[in-house]
Amino acid sequence: GESVGLHLPTLSVQEGDNSIINCAYSNSASDYFIWYKQESGKGPQFIIDIRSNMDKRQGQRVTVLLNKTVKHLSLQIAATQPGDSAVYFCAEIYNTDKLIFGTGTRLQVFP
Amino acid sequence: DTGVSQDPRHKITKRGQNVTFRCDPISEHNRLYWYRQTLGQGPEFLTYFQNEAQLEKSRLLSDRFSAERPKGSFSTLEIQRTEQGDSAMYLCASSHGGRSNEQYFGPGTRLTVT
Numbered sequence: 239g240e241s242v243g244l245h246l247p248t249l250s251v252q253e254g255d256n257s258i259i260n261c262a263y264s265n266s267a268s269d270y271f272i273w274y275k276q277e278s279g280k281g282p283q284f285i286i287d288i289r290s291n292m293d294k295r296q297g298q299r300v301t302v303l304l305n306k307t308v309k310h311l312s313l314q315i316a317a318t319q320p321g322d323s324a325v326y327f328c329a330e331i332y333n334t335d336k337l338i339f340g341t342g343t344r345l346q347v348f349p
Numbered sequence: 350d351t352g353v354s355q356d357p358r359h360k361i362t363k364r365g366q367n368v369t370f371r372c373d374p375i376s377e378h379n380r381l382y383w384y385r386q387t388l389g390q391g392p393e394f395l396t397y398f399q400n401e402a403q404l405e406k407s408r409l410l411s412d413r414f415s416a417e418r419p420k421g422s423f424s425t426l427e428i429q430r431t432e433q434g435d436s437a438m439y440l441c442a443s444s445h446g447g448r449s450n451e452q453y454f455g456p457g458t459r460l461t462v463t
Binding site for chain 1: 351353380382384389390391392393394397405407440442449450451452453454455456457
């Protein structure tokens, strides 16, 4: 399949370690913030979201943190596995419900 | 597999030709979105529908682009007189009307204009 994110920032982690992917957003009025995972040749896959009135939300092996003071969003992946290798995008929604995507980060997991 | 399907998966066309893509959303989702993604970038919003009504169109959607969702189920995106700059991945997503924060994407249609 084709490669997504040829010139993106890259995070390399060892299998089993925790990963932290960061994102800066632009609109303080956004209602939701969402993380998507995109594997090569596939569409983005919803991972987890967080409402703007929260600062932390946990899922299965993932945690999203929201710092509205500095407009910063992070995705923490516990015990990173080879299957987590992909490009990760943060996105925000405000007003008309369209997603506004940020710059992606490529996560590479090595054994 | 999210349940959103797109056809075709790949399309190669010559500049100046017209192309049409189809998206079938998750059946109970009343909202359908189109995005465009170029290599190295995140998807960019093009337009979206609630049922059969087209509620918003991006400035990216020039007059050569038209989208329809005639029966509130599947949608088509047509590009007329294609240009090389139209080469991109065209993504479709769907959601429940009240949960647009959970948009589920299809695999995309990769368009190459030669």
